[in-house]
Amino acid sequence: MDKLIITACICGAEVTKEHNPNVPYTVEEIVREAKSAYDAGAAIIHLHVREDDGTPIQSADRFRECIDAIRKVIPDVIIQPSTGGAVGMSNEERLAPTTLRPEMATLDCGTCNFGGDDIFVNTENTIIEFANRMNELGIKPEVEVFDKGMVDMAIRLNKKGIIKSPMHFDFVMGVNGGISGTARDLNFMVESIPAGSTWTASGVGKAEFPMVTMAILMGGHARVGFEDNIYLSKGVMAKSNGELVEKVVRLARELGREIATPTEARQILGLK
Ligand code: KMH
Ligand code: ZN
Numbered sequence: 001m002d003k004l005i006i007t008a009c010i011c012g013a014e015v016t017k018e019h020n021p022n023v024p025y026t027v028e029e030i031v032r033e034a035k036s037a038y039d040a041g042a043a044i045i046h047l048h049v050r051e052d053d054g055t056p057i058q059s060a061d062r063f064r065e066c067i068d069a070i071r072k073v074i075p076d077v078i079i080q081p082s083t084g085g086a087v088g089m090s091n092e093e094r095l096a097p098t099t100l101r102p103e104m105a106t107l108d109c110g111t112c113n114f115g116g117d118d119i120f121v122n123t124e125n126t127i128i129e130f131a132n133r134m135n136e137l138g139i140k141p142e143v144e145v146f147d148k149g150m151v152d153m154a155i156r157l158n159k160k161g162i163i164k165s166p167m168h169f170d171f172v173m174g175v176n177g178g179i180s181g182t183a184r185d186l187n188f189m190v191e192s193i194p195a196g197s198t199w200t201a202s203g204v205g206k207a208e209f210p211m212v213t214m215a216i217l218m219g220g221h222a223r224v225g226f227e228d229n230i231y232l233s234k235g236v237m238a239k240s241n242g243e244l245v246e247k248v249v250r251l252a253r254e255l256g257r258e259i260a261t262p263t264e265a266r267q268i269l270g271l272k
Contacts, residue, residue: 002268003260004252005221007044007170007200008037010241012227013056013086020230020237025050027069034070034077036242037225041249043265044078045070046106046142046223047097048085056086063097076262078271080104080142083130087118091126098133103271106170107131107141107163110150113177120146120177127153131162140271142200143169146178151192158194168269169199170223174207181207186214198269202228212248216257222248 010024010033017023024033034045047070049062067079081097083105098105107130114120134141141163143154157163171189174181179189181203193199202223203211212222224244232238232247249259260268 001219001257003258003264004216004248005044005200005260005265005268006042006245006248007046007080007202007221007223007225008034008042008241008245009046009202009223009225009227010034010037011048011050012225013048013082013084015226015230016054020226022238022240023054023226023230025054026052027066030066031069031073033226033241035073036240037245038074038077040242040245041259042077042241042245043260043262044080044104046080046082046225046227048082048227056089058085058089058093058096060096060099064100067100067102078103078262078265080106082106084108084120084144087114087120091129095130095133098137098139101137102139103266104140104142104269105134106144107134108144108146108150109154109157110145110147112146112150112175115176124153127157128162131157135162135164138272140168140269143167144172145169145189146172146175148179148189148192151189155194165194166196166198166270167194169193169197171199171201171211172204172228173201173211174204176204181211183210183214186211190218190220204228206231206234208244209247209251213251213255216248216252216255222252224248
């Protein structure tokens with residue numbers, strides 16, 4: 001089995017300081033959280049950025065500011081900007097961080113309900129536009145799937161050569177509007193992807209650590225962080241993203257899986 005790649009989704013677009021005061025908004029806070037996750041064992045930072053008051057923003061300038069500041073402190077970490085942004089953003093806004101030519105970026109492969117009246121919109125043409133942009137700029141997509149139909153969409157676009165092989169998936173389990181965060185459903189997702197693909201599991205809220213534990217056992221990779229879950233255990237608020245990553249490292253060690261460095265993660269994912 002490959003070493004375990006841990007991704008830390010340190011910020012997200014929806015979670016706020018009202019949920020957990022340690023959610024980062026400012027550049028300094030984003031650097032603090034990225035460093036805590038890296039020091040604990042994360043190889044990849046899945047990055048959303050905010051204005052200082054916490055408003056989600058998707059501007060290339062803000063991404064550049066945050067990425068430069070992170071790189072000063074942890075130069076070798078893989079930074080994976082979101083092209084999902086926040087519900088309601090335009091495609092143009094969402095694509096802004098690709099202009100910085102990051103090694104990786106997310107590619108959301110379908111539309112789904114996102115709680116309340118929110119709909120996270122990713123039409124087929126949007127997915128094609130985003131995939132083509134990433135191909136042009138040499139960015140490896142992390143195929144974000146919230147439901148099984150999104151896996152099938154990615155496979156269709158892969159067969160047309162629009163999403164390149166080998167694909168790397170992130171199964172985001174337990175979104176209110178997507179597939180549930182259960183062992184049965186994660187297994188279904190894993191069994192649905194083409195041979196040779198790599199995959200990460202993430203779970204929303206209390207699904208986080210069960211999904212990650214299954215990924216450790218099944219040969220997948222793991223994503224944790226405030227974007228998905230703010231609790232270290234039932235009723236115990238995480239003090240940092242690093243605490244969540246430390247828990248993954250403890251689980252992996254107990255289960256006999258070693259942790260990948262950023263260099264090893266680049267090899268596993270075929271990054272340049
Ligand atoms: N904030 C969600 C609407 C991604 O990063 O690509 C979308 C999201 C997915 O977080
Ligand atoms: Zn995200």
